């Protein structure tokens with residue numbers, strides 16, 4: 001029996017309250033309206049940004065929500081005016097739209113889109129939400145909310161991908177892999193023969209290591225306070241591993257000594273303002289480029305103007321600088337052509353009802369990425 005045009009009742013992991021475990025509930029997902037696509041989620045992973053919203057962000061008013069934004073699935077049905085997608089297409093939902101028509105989309109200088117983050121994770125997203133549980137609207141986190149069997153997306157925030165792509169692997173391209181890889185390749189613009197440092201070796205940081213290697217960096221110093229990350233970093237191309245906790249001096253001084261004055265490029269993938277400053281100070285004063293990827297909107301960062309005046313550049317990177325649709329389909333192709341690694345990021349697989357175990361694993365630092373298998377392809 002076709003589900004097109006009807007409300008779908010399905011399972012989702014609902015975050016009712018800040019800091020509390022998620023609850024598997026039956027939810028209702030409305031049929032797609034004009035320009036919308038309803039997607040059956042096949043696989044989704046847990047990213048630190050989900051944990052940030054649940055435990056660190058303090059935006060307690062933005063609940064109840066469905067977390068999850070690193071996912072892949074299959075188009076179930078489309079609304080009027082949608083010609084790019086058809087039921088059965090393999091897709092990855094995006095947290096950065098690409099409408100192809102606005103001033104941002106037409107500029108090669110940015111990956112932002114005037115349509116904003118798909119819906120945004122703010123009060124407006126609540127009003128617009130057509131996903132409900134027990135009569136309450138649920139906010140789709142980052143405009144996606146993929147800890148659910150079905151989601152609704154605007155067509156400008158969906159990337160069509162190669163039908164040969166295994167969805168339980170390429171879901172990671174929806175956030176971590178594109179974010180870290182692109183931060184090195186697109187934002188830092190790492191050069192062949194250069195020296196790099198990556199701070200924080202979760203999936204985002206490991207993807208940044210992979211990006212540095214891809215760009216031809218000669219030396220890649222991986223930095224993490226968790227010693228268990230050392231082996232994994234080598235898999236993606238790190239040449240050295242430094243644990244700041246083992247050092248007597250500040251990490252920036254240690255790196256400066258190791259590299260004759262500082263690295264050419266440093267990439268912060270932790271989300272900690274002190275680490276952001278260390279990353280800046282670790283790159284060479286004359287021409288170093290430091291990129292902020294880690295997420296926080298609670299604290300200010302600090303640096304001395306003189307640290308930039310001599311020639312350092314401090315930049316941020318959202319989704320690795322990739323335009324949503326173009327970047328994701330290109331990264332999926334790169335994976336199928338074996339130019340980038342994806343499987344190596346996955347340390348655990350679980351099912352949607354095991355979401356709280358996955359969150360605890362992620363918090364404990366024992367995992368890189370946990371893929372939740374939500375439905376069959």
Ligand SMILES: NC(=O)c1ccc[n+]([C@@H]2O[C@H](COP(=O)([O-])OP(=O)(O)OC[C@H]3O[C@@H](n4cnc5c(N)ncnc54)[C@H](O)[C@@H]3O)[C@@H](O)[C@H]2O)c1
Nearest residue numbers: 048049200201202203204224225226270271294295318319
């Ligand atoms: N800019 C973007 O578009 C974007 C997209 C996705 C994720 N993010 C952010 O990127 C960050 C990383 O995400 P993730 O999913 O890889 O997280 P993760 O939790 O898996 O990894 C973070 C790593 O940082 C390490 N760490 C913690 N404190 C450290 C310190 N003081 N020095 C060095 N290492 C330290 C941890 O041990 C861990 O290995 C998060 O802040 C996330 O919100 C940003």
Ligand SMILES: [Zn+2]
Nearest residue numbers: 047049175176
């Ligand atoms: Zn993410």
Ligand SMILES: [Zn+2]
Nearest residue numbers: 099102105113
């Ligand atoms: Zn646009």
